[in-house]
Amino acid sequence: NAGVTQTPKFRVLKTGQSMTLLCAQDMNHEYMYWYRQDPGMGLRLIHYSVGEGTTAKGEVPDGYNVSRLKKQNFLLGLESAAPSQTSVYFCASSFTPWETQYFGPGTRLLVL
């Protein structure tokens, strides 16, 4: 039982490049979330999903896209990376919005 895993752990991109971050959970959770964490800013919600095939915008969705084709996976895409997207990205999942969210280990992204 791996819980929530994220791939990759660390990535360096040049401005304008694209990439996809993968989140996987093996707890059969319906809800999945992508956050970014910047110093002094807490955890800000980018996008979330309430079930397979659904996605919704969070607080800071601009510049990101997501897909939830399978219940256990939630992908976060950056089509054209910008230095402002340098951050630590956390994925999380839960059974319901009113229960524990389990976080992945994070992906550290540096955009030059």
Place this chain on the structure above:
Amino acid sequence: GENVEQHPSTLSVQEGDSAVIKCTYSDSASNYFPWYKQELGKRPQLIIDIRSNVGEKKDQRIAVTLNKTAKHFSLHITETQPEDSAVYFCAANSGYALNFGKGTSLLVTP
């Protein structure tokens, strides 16, 4: 979006003292209030949560209180230990998501 304000941003206490972190929220429909602890370089992990049908919840040295009328909730850590040093986040649900406070960096000095 709905805001969660958290204070203080940093807190330094001596080992054995108590620590209190306070949060306020704006969404009157919020009914779930978790607290997460994040150690340096690690992922956030839930330490305690409270729902709107209770005013207080305790788990060993950690307690959380909720005042729905005033829209504020607090985390209390008693008999602090060096391993309590971390960043603590409060959160409140809004719709299908959680809104997090900006965090409190707690340092417990021996």
